[in-house]
Amino acid sequence: MHQIEHLLRRTMGLDAASIGSSLISQTVRSRMQHCGLTKLEDYTRFLHETPAELSALVEAVVVKETWFFRDKEPFTVLVRLVLSEWVTTHPDGTLRLLSIPCSTGEEPYSMAMALLDGGLPADRFQVDAVDISSHALESAQCALYRKNSFRGQTRDYRERHFQPFEDGYLLNQSVRGQIRFQKGNILDGDCLDGSGIYDYIFCRNLLIYFDPPTQEKVLQKLGRLLKKSGVLFVGPVELTLVASQGFASVRIPMAAACRKVASLPEPQAQGSRRHRKPASKSLSPRSVSPLAKSNSRPALPPASATKSSPSTSLKQPPGTELENAARLADEGRLAEAVQLCENHIQIHGATAQAYYLLGLVRDAEGNETLAADFYRKALYLDPNHYDTLMQMATLSEKKGDANGARLLHKRAQRVLEKA
Ligand SMILES: C[S@@+](CC[C@H](N)C(=O)[O-])C[C@H]1O[C@@H](n2cnc3c(N)ncnc32)[C@H](O)[C@@H]1O
Incomplete structure (x- = not known):
C-alpha cells in the first residue's frame, strides 16, 4: 500500500496521514474489485501503467466536501x-x-x-x-x-x-x-x-x-x-x-x-488608522444592495497598527489580549478568542473593542441575539465605534428593519467623515 500512497502523493500531493491510510486502503480495495483484480501487486502495476485507472483512483480518494458560503x-x-x-x-x-x-x-x-x-x-x-x-x-x-x-x-x-x-x-x-x-x-x-x-x-x-x-x-x-x-x-x-x-x-x-x-504596508503609528470609503462613486450606496452595504465596513488592518475606531481611546500596544483575540478569531479559534476578550475585560475593564469582538464571534456562530447584546454594549461605551455600527446595521437588515439599518449606516458614515 506504501507504493500507492507514494504515487498519490506524487500525483496529487495527497498526504495519506491527512485522510488516514485505512481510508486509502478501503478505496484501493474497492477499485481492485471494480477492475477485477485480487492481488495488490497486480493492481499497483496496473495503476502505474494505466493513466485512466490513476485518474479513477484520484477521483475516488478526493474529499469534495463543500457548501455555499462556507464559513460565511x-x-x-x-x-x-x-x-x-x-x-x-x-x-x-x-x-x-x-x-x-x-x-x-x-x-x-x-x-x-x-x-x-x-x-x-x-x-x-x-x-x-x-x-x-x-x-x-x-x-x-x-x-x-x-x-x-x-x-x-x-x-x-x-x-x-x-x-x-x-x-x-x-x-x-x-x-x-x-x-x-x-x-x-x-x-x-x-x-x-x-x-x-x-x-x-x-x-x-x-x-x-x-x-x-x-x-x-x-x-x-x-x-x-x-x-x-x-x-x-x-x-x-x-x-x-x-x-x-x-x-x-x-x-x-x-x-x-x-x-x-x-x-504589506509598514505598520502605521497608533491612531493613524486609514478609513477607506466603502465604495466608489459608481457604486453609490443607492446602487448597492443591502448585502453590499452590510459588507462595507473597512477591513481591520493589522491589529498592532490600529485603534478600534476613530473615537476610541483604547491603547493597544502589540501583544495585548485584544490583538491576540482578533488573531484567534481570524483563525477560527472562537472559544479562545472569547476567553481572551473576557480576560481583557476582567483586567482592564470594559472596552468597546472587546465587546465588538465578542459580538463578532457570536455573530459568526449564528447567535444574533447575543451578538446584538454585545454590539449594544460596545456602542454604549463608544457611540462612534464604526465597525460596531456597521455590524449592527447588518443585523438590522437581516431582521428586516431597513429603517434601523439605514440610520445605523448614516451614523457610521458620519463617523467616517469626521475621522
Ligand atoms: C474539500 S474540497 C474544497 C472545496 C472548496 N475550496 C471549499 O473550501 O469548500 C477539496 C477539493 O480539492 C480538490 N483537489 C485535491 N487535490 C487537488 C490538486 N492537486 N489540484 C487541484 N484540486 C485538488 C478535490 O478534488 C476537492 O474537490
Whole structure:
C-alpha cells in the first residue's frame, strides 16, 4: 500500500496521514474489485501503467466536501475589500478571481453571488474555477444543488439566485455565466500557465491534505498567481500554514485572509488608522444592495497598527489580549478568542473593542441575539465605534428593519467623515 500512497502523493500531493491510510486502503480495495483484480501487486502495476485507472483512483480518494458560503465571513470580506479597495482604484477593467480547488462549484458560485449582491456589475468580474476532479467539475457545470449544499442559517441568496428544480435548486444563468471552470492539478507545472494573475484567490481546504514540502510548493505557485496587492483566502485552520511561506494574515477576524509579505504596508503609528470609503462613486450606496452595504465596513488592518475606531481611546500596544483575540478569531479559534476578550475585560475593564469582538464571534456562530447584546454594549461605551455600527446595521437588515439599518449606516458614515 506504501507504493500507492507514494504515487498519490506524487500525483496529487495527497498526504495519506491527512485522510488516514485505512481510508486509502478501503478505496484501493474497492477499485481492485471494480477492475477485477485480487492481488495488490497486480493492481499497483496496473495503476502505474494505466493513466485512466490513476485518474479513477484520484477521483475516488478526493474529499469534495463543500457548501455555499462556507464559513460565511470570507465572502463578506471579499465584497468589502473589492468595494473599498479594488473598485476605488480600478474605474474600469475586469476584476480577476480564482477558486482553486472549486470542487462542485459552491465556492466560486458563492463568490459570484456575493459580488453581484454587493452591486458589482457582471461585466466587471470573472471567476476562474479549477479542480483536479472531472466528476466535481461536471457537477459544478450542471449547477443543480440539493439541501446538503445549503448549510448556513442565512439562505436568502437561494431565493435570489436559484429556481426550484426537481428535488433541488438550479442556479440562475446570471451567476453561472460569471464562472469559467477548468480541470487542473495545482501541482502540475502548467496548471493555470498563461492564465495571468489574480486580484483575489480562494484556495481553501486543500493545503490541509498536503505535507509541508507540497504546501510550500503550492504556496509558491499561489504567490506567483496573485497580484502584489492581491488577497489570498485559505481555510480557517490553514492560516497558520501560510505564515512562514511568504504570506501574512491581514487579521480580519474569521476571514483567514492573507497578503504577500512583500506587499504589506509598514505598520502605521497608533491612531493613524486609514478609513477607506466603502465604495466608489459608481457604486453609490443607492446602487448597492443591502448585502453590499452590510459588507462595507473597512477591513481591520493589522491589529498592532490600529485603534478600534476613530473615537476610541483604547491603547493597544502589540501583544495585548485584544490583538491576540482578533488573531484567534481570524483563525477560527472562537472559544479562545472569547476567553481572551473576557480576560481583557476582567483586567482592564470594559472596552468597546472587546465587546465588538465578542459580538463578532457570536455573530459568526449564528447567535444574533447575543451578538446584538454585545454590539449594544460596545456602542454604549463608544457611540462612534464604526465597525460596531456597521455590524449592527447588518443585523438590522437581516431582521428586516431597513429603517434601523439605514440610520445605523448614516451614523457610521458620519463617523467616517469626521475621522
Ligand atoms: C474539500 S474540497 C474544497 C472545496 C472548496 N475550496 C471549499 O473550501 O469548500 C477539496 C477539493 O480539492 C480538490 N483537489 C485535491 N487535490 C487537488 C490538486 N492537486 N489540484 C487541484 N484540486 C485538488 C478535490 O478534488 C476537492 O474537490
